[in-house]
Amino acid sequence: MFIQLDQSSDMPLYQQLRNQIVAAIATGELAPGDGLPSVRTLGRDLGINLHTVNKAYALLRDEGYLVMRGRAGASVATPPGEDAALKRLSDGLALLVAEFKAAGGARQAFEEAVRMELDTAYGAAAPKGDKHDE
């Protein structure tokens, strides 16, 4: 699983790093219990300041995506569950919808966009009535 940070982007590096790790957890490339490289190793490989990596890891810890296991370093946390996930979603969702509508977006376009992202993360939804395993 590869991290690609773009220094020429507007988004701060630590934010990009945090986002990519979250995305990796979502796609399953990082599973609960998987170890992450130490701050020093990742900073060295990426060639970026250790503070930047520390910030990203700290953010991920606070958000509950990572746990620190002392000497063993950081590893992916077990997902806190749907309640915590829903709480996190509603925090950001209201803003996303408001921004979209304020920019003149239609409801259907938003629903389409949501569906596409969900398909990417969860795999295409099965037609109604089909028995599918996850």
Add this chain to the structure above:
Amino acid sequence: MNNLLIPSFMVLIVAATGILMAAMPWLEAHGQCFSVTVPGAAASDERLVALKRRYAVTTLALTALCSVVVGVVFAADATGTAGIAVLVAASLVLVIVPFILMQVARGRVQAIKATEGWRAEHRLHVAALGEADLPQAVPLAWELLHLPLFLLVLVLGFVLMPSMPDRIAIHFDLAGTPNGWIDKGPAVIALPLAIMVFLAITMAACHLAVLRSKRGIASDAPATSAYGYALFVRAQSMMLVVLGLALNLVLALMPLTFAGILSPNASFTAAMVVAAGAVVGCAWLAYAYGQNGSRAVKLLSEREAGATGSESLNFDDDHFWHLGVFYANADDPAVVVPKRFGIGWGLNWARPASWLVTLGLIALCAALCLAVFLLL
């Protein structure tokens, strides 16, 4: 001693050095040409290929000349005194001149790069998160195998001390004639031991550096280049361990030579075999793997070279590479980084740790010289 063995061996060393220098443009990591970052597709640009050929041909011609001179001098002078001086001169020439040629070529590549407008649109930093499924380097713990060898030289030294002459020849010219002696005593064991300890520390330090290096991954082909790099590190770490142990084994057997059980000839031959193996082995590694494993894994851009390969760059840190070979980037936490024009690793001179490490190695050399001086 077979009077062609030594000249042949010396010629081998000189030729291998020169050939490796000549081949370097083809051994560079993906996306580099004479230590200038170029798009993958540019690898087949005929101007760049012509520059590589010209550099190689000149270097090979120089290598041939130096090899002949070295061979002739060693064949003519059995003691090797003149030969060693010529060997050192030839080695210097074969490093300095290709370096100058490389600078010239590098300048031309930079000019072409400017003309073609090959510029990095982004500044991508890439790293691997999981590495469990990649080939692993040989663990540092293997260096502990040097300890039994220290024990071996101590045991052999003590056991064989009674059968050693009162004045022991410890230095010979290349004809096998002794030209340096020490008195029998603890120095006879301490001397090989000091050299062995120095060698073990140096090899272990190099091994550690390889393990702690920034990993050389190409941002436009992260998975393949990560795999290639892992193969490269595994091979190089294996070479370090094997070479270090082989050299120290030869040194550990020195008491046998002092006691007259092994002839100096046999000792020389063993040392030369190990050294020849090292030179040939490292050259083969360089050819088979290339820098950062770039030859072990065919990278996408090169397969598409000339056809649809992209001409844009993801990342360009040329300005941190002074003269194309000295890396200095204060924002980069890495102390050890893969070399640009060359096989292996170098230091990030913007980190104080690099200077400390260098001073430490120099101090280690000084300590060895002091130890030898005090023992003799």
